[in-house]
Amino acid sequence: MKRYTASLAATCCLIAMSSIAQTPYKIVDQWKLGGTGGWDYLLADGAAHRLYITHNGRVEVVDTATGKAVGAVTGLKSTHGVALDPDGKTGYISDGAGNAVVIFDRSTFAVLATIPAGTNPDGIAYEPTTKTVWAFNGRSNNVSVIDPAKKEVVATIALPGKPEFPQVDGKGSIFVNIEDKNSIVKLDAAGKKAVATWALPGCESPSGMALDSDHSRLFSVCDGNKMPVTDAKTGKQIALATIGAGPDAAGYDAKAQLAFSSNGETGTLSVVDAANGYKTVQTLATKKGARTMAYDATNNRIYLMTAEYGAPAAGSKRPSVLPDTFTVLVVGK
Template sequence: MNTRFLTLCACAATLTSFVSSPAHAQKPFHITDRWVVGGEGGWDYLTADPASHRLYITHTNRVEVLDTTTGKSIGAVTGLTRTHGVVIMPDGKTGFVSDGGANQVVAFDTKTFAAITKIPAGTNPDGIAYEPTTNTIWAFNGRSKDATVIDVAQKKSIATIPLPGKPEFPQADGKGTVFVNIEDKNSIVRLDAKSMKATATWPLTGCDSPSGMAIDASGSRLFSVCDGNKMAVTDATTGKSLATPKIGADPDAAGYDPKSKLAFSSNGEGSLTIVDASKPGYPVLQTLTTEKGARTMSFDSGNGKVYLVTSKFAPADPANPKARPAPLSGTFTVLVVGR
């Protein structure tokens, strides 16, 4: 956090490219800090909660909770099996985590980090979102290819909605609509929260295996990150494709900053792509070198920072070179990106 902004020359020396524009005549993004969390195993999504200055990170069978002002651990939600996504309620008192290994969603107290209740879901709940107009949690089940809708007040499932394929990351627009990427069909499904029904399926032209998704709620745009080095930008009202800017390889998460109109893609190759969503054609503003494996991220709207996670890895297995290498114990780390 105490590192000064890098100059353009320093950025070039560290393999960070930056394209300036009048709309973003600011210094480039760079890694400002590294917080070593440690522990064992892999990870999935992370969620920044600006109101409480906390970062929630799903980490194998637990959720790590860090103070974003210091980078220090303030606790963990434990007793889980294989965690994927976290949602924190607007009042900040309760969180929900999808536990894919146990086919359930777990509600927890954000003060004590103790589990409040465990809610059965479909098979392997993964991405998760909060829909405020109906006060519901939406858990998207990768293996059973459906969505579990949970009433927050009752903390119980009230519906199961079938989907046309394997769902990945969802987003809610805050006005009664939920969107989710369908990974194996290269599409987006739009769902009505009140009727709890799918209302449209939109093909993602030029997008293969969409995973992470960000939303510009006020501008009605969706940003899906795809294999093949593409970000698919979609009109959230009509489903029309708006652009497919080039991003890094092996992405898994996306973010959007409504203040600066920037879209982010975290890429497992070891890069963060920053797209200028204020301009026609959606040009890439910057490609920041991060670290290999840093393929999930969360944007913090409170401080404008991006958080990514990765670790050191064991050598690849020559007998199975396509297998993801195992994370090395004690090396799990948060990368903090700012400018």
């Protein structure tokens, strides 16, 4: 009887977990922010109910409880990424065209310091064991390690190619996609050095990356509709999931063990079940151009950026972003 009860309980648990994983996502809200020009990465601060959105030469700050803008960090040249200090007081922005990292006050949104970095800093991350900020420079193919207390670069680490989005495991390791080499580099925070380079078979031009720290898995999103899953300890590929076209960002829900890919070309959000064979269990229609996103674990929401497009500007092949159509899509269950 005990065996039957235990078996039945385990089966019920698996069914419940499967149900959680397969409950479909949907667009539950849209927040129109307006403004002009394009955007890059987003970052959710669930505890503070805020969403940071890099938007040309500024970073928009949105209250996720109301969908209303509460302020902006301004005066920059071309923003790409945002990282937050665990102190709850300060944040860090990669200003690509300014070749700098900007420290800002999260209460007033005032710029506190501007620190020269490499050429075109893009991805950025805060590393908690060393209390350093890592800015990945897309054109100089290196990473600037910044001590925010000293407000200076304390190390510059060469990389084998163009870095894209990084992830930090909180235990002293940093991982970053190398876009033009179809690989991942692992870095040691304490030693301030690269310690491994891992190939990404079946991947072309990896951009966004998500991390499952509980199971040591990295999810990269690539051209060619692929999401390679990499063992963060050994560098070996575990799986190669199928996603939508034109991905640029990835996210991960640790509770449901779901990985996400925002696909700008197809205008979809791919949901991959990391607990059951890395199958794509949902393809949600979003909007063409919605290529970057942020996952908020506190409310199980996904935020994607999008806009309306017009004809390309003179001398450009890219469609232009129509003024005042800058919008956040809110995805939930």
